[in-house]
Amino acid sequence: xxxxxxxxxxxxxxxxxxxxxxxHDPAWLGAGLALAIALAGTGRWRLLKxxxxxxLAFNLTASLGVVIVGLWRGALDTGWLLTANLRxxxxxxxxxxxxxxxxxxxxLQAWPTATLxxxxxxxxxxxxxxxxxxxxxxxxxxxxxxxxxxxxxHHAAAQAMAxxxxxxxxxxxxxxxxxxxxxxxx
Amino acid sequence: xxxxxxxxSPQTYLPAAAIAVGAWGWAxxxxxTTLDETQVPRLAMTTALAYGLGLVMLPLPGGTSGHALGIAxxxxxxxxxxxxxxxxxxxxxxxxxxxxxxxxxLPVNALAMGxxxxxxxxxxFKLLRPLNESLAVALAAxxxxxxxxxxxxxxxxxxxxxxxxxxxxxLFFPFGIEITLPALLIPHALIGLGEAALTLAVWRYAKxxxxxx
Numbered sequence: 001x002x003x004x005x006x007x008x009x010x011x012x013x014x015x016x017x018x019x020x021x022x023x024h025d026p027a028w029l030g031a032g033l034a035l036a037i038a039l040a041g042t043g044r045w046r047l048l049k050x051x052x053x054x055x056l057a058f059n060l061t062a063s064l065g066v067v068i069v070g071l072w073r074g075a076l077d078t079g080w081l082l083t084a085n086l087r088x089x090x091x092x093x094x095x096x097x098x099x100x101x102x103x104x105x106x107x108l109q110a111w112p113t114a115t116l117x118x119x120x121x122x123x124x125x126x127x128x129x130x131x132x133x134x135x136x137x138x139x140x141x142x143x144x145x146x147x148x149x150x151x152x153x154h155h156a157a158a159q160a161m162a163x164x165x166x167x168x169x170x171x172x173x174x175x176x177x178x179x180x181x182x183x184x185x186x
Numbered sequence: 187x188x189x190x191x192x193x194x195s196p197q198t199y200l201p202a203a204a205i206a207v208g209a210w211g212w213a214x215x216x217x218x219t220t221l222d223e224t225q226v227p228r229l230a231m232t233t234a235l236a237y238g239l240g241l242v243m244l245p246l247p248g249g250t251s252g253h254a255l256g257i258a259x260x261x262x263x264x265x266x267x268x269x270x271x272x273x274x275x276x277x278x279x280x281x282x283x284x285x286x287x288x289x290x291x292l293p294v295n296a297l298a299m300g301x302x303x304x305x306x307x308x309x310x311f312k313l314l315r316p317l318n319e320s321l322a323v324a325l326a327a328x329x330x331x332x333x334x335x336x337x338x339x340x341x342x343x344x345x346x347x348x349x350x351x352x353x354x355x356x357l358f359f360p361f362g363i364e365i366t367l368p369a370l371l372i373p374h375a376l377i378g379l380g381e382a383a384l385t386l387a388v389w390r391y392a393k394x395x396x397x398x399x
Contacts, residue, residue, distance in 0.1 A: 017289055021196050024357055054285030058190050066360050077355055084358070088192035092285045095191070099282050116221075118275060127234070164231060164391055172227040 006107040013098035020087045026079070029086035033093065040097050047100065051092040059085050127170050135159045188280070188295055189338060191288025193359040195349035198341060199290045206293035209301055210274060213267040220268065228397055232259055233272045235388070237279060257334070258327035258385045261304035262311055263392055273300035298337035303330040320386055327385035331378035332371065339366040 023029055037044050063081055070076035104122070108114045139147075139155050147155070221229065236256030256276075260269035274296040280286040287295050307330040314322035343363030346356035361369075392398055 014289070017191075018196065018199075020192065021194075021199075021290060021358075024351070051285065055190065062193070062360065065365075069360075077360075079351075080355060080357075080360060084192065084360075088190060091191035091288060091290070095282060095285060095288065104282065118279075122279065123230070161391070164235075164388070170227075 006102045006104075007110065009098060009102045010104075010107040013094060013102075017091060017094060020090050023087070024083055026082040026086055029083060029090055033086060033090045036090065036093050036097065040093075043100060047093060047096045050096050051089055054096070055085075055088050055092050059088055123170075127166075131162075131166055132159075135162070188277070188287035189291040189342060190285075191281075191290050193342065193345070194291055194294060195345055195358045197348050198345065199293060202293040202297060206274075206297055209297065210271065213271040215267075217268065217271060225264070228392075229260075229264055229268065229272060232256070232263055232388070233276060236260060236273060237276045256381075256384075257299055257303035258307035258323075258330040258381070259388050261307040261330070262323065262326065262385070262389065263397065266301075266304045266308055269304040270296070270300040273304070294341050295338070298341065299334040302337055303334040306330045306333040323386050323389045324382035327382040328378040331374050331381050335370040335374035336367065339363065339370040342366045342370075 020029060020032060023032070037048060040047055063085060066077060066081060104118055105115060108118055135155075139159075143151065236259065257269060257273050260272050263269075264272070274292070277287055277292055277295050277300070278289075281288050281292060307326040310326040310329045311322045314325055340363060342359045343361065343366035345359035346362050349357040351357060359366075
């Protein structure tokens with residue numbers, strides 16, 4: 001049941017996502033964003049903050065460019081600024097809302113190849129994040145003084161090799177586990 | 187160089203989606219027969235590396251970003267189809283988990299970085315390998331970054347021409363090719379050097395462990 005719900009949510013998200021690209025009125029985009037926020041439940045403000053942070057750098061650079069060009073020409077396009085930023089924020093919000101509600105692996109169960117790729121990539125991405133954090137903490141604990149450039153270089157090289165070896169070992173375990181569940185049967 | 191959601195017009199992303207779906211179908215065909223328990227861990231490791239590289243992004247003027255790809259690594263180690271599919275998975279995860287890129291922009295991002303990047307890397311490597319293998323790997327990686335960046339710049343740069351308000355103002359990405367091409371190509375020429383060094387290092391790692399045919 002849970003997998004059906006995840007899949008349905010994912011399909012609903014995929015169906016709704018293009019809508020903001022067909023709307024060019026900032027009032028409607030704002031209303032869509034307000035509706036999405038209202039329907040998002042208790043995590044709505046956390047999702048909004050996450051969406052704002054995700055789009056901040058890119059939208060800021062694009063918007064600044066438009067502002068500079070507008071001021072240069074003496075005609076600032078506030079309509080574009082409002083529409084584009086609301087559209088991008090709404091689409092980012094819908095994405096994070098969907099991810100918060102959907103178990104991606106369950107949603108992809110109907111497509112074995114997609115599940116295989118997603119399982120491997122997700123597992124590896126999380127393993128990499130954990131390993132990098134462990135290495136950073138270990139390096140910080142071993143170097144009470146400010147590390148020299150050579151120390152950093154040696155650390156980076158050692159970390160890279162260890163990461164690759166450990167990641168391969170971990171993914172070998174994943175592959176064996178998947179094999180035992182019939183993932184490689186043809 | 188991910189294009190975020192909301193900057194591409196439907197006239198761009200819908201045809202791109204149709205092309206990408208066909209390309210993903212082509213790439214997935216036979217994937218499960220070529221991947222076995224020795225290839226899968228290597229692919230997973232390299233894919234995760236590409237995923238990590240793609241997350242270290244530098245915002246560039248005009249609303250996109252600069253980052254290493256790792257696509258040449260995937261292409262040289264696993265071939266065009268597998269690299270394209272694996273990199274599409276990377277882009278999907280980055281879009282869903284971090285909002286880097288987006289689902290409407292995914293087809294364009296995947297075709298430019300995953301497919302064109304892979305094809306460029308493989309072609310450059312095959313052409314240059316007889317001269318010097320290390321040079322071939324490094325140049326393949328650099329060229330893959332540059333071709334991907336050029337394609338992204340072109341797609342972004344044509345947006346003001348194909349989606350306008352009645353007064354001629356752009357509806358989606360606001361800057362033309364004269365801005366997007368230098369804004370993406372100049373930083374990526376430098377990023378590509380780092381990508382080339384990293385690709386060469388992992389290529390040597392793979393060679394030392396006898397992964398290569």
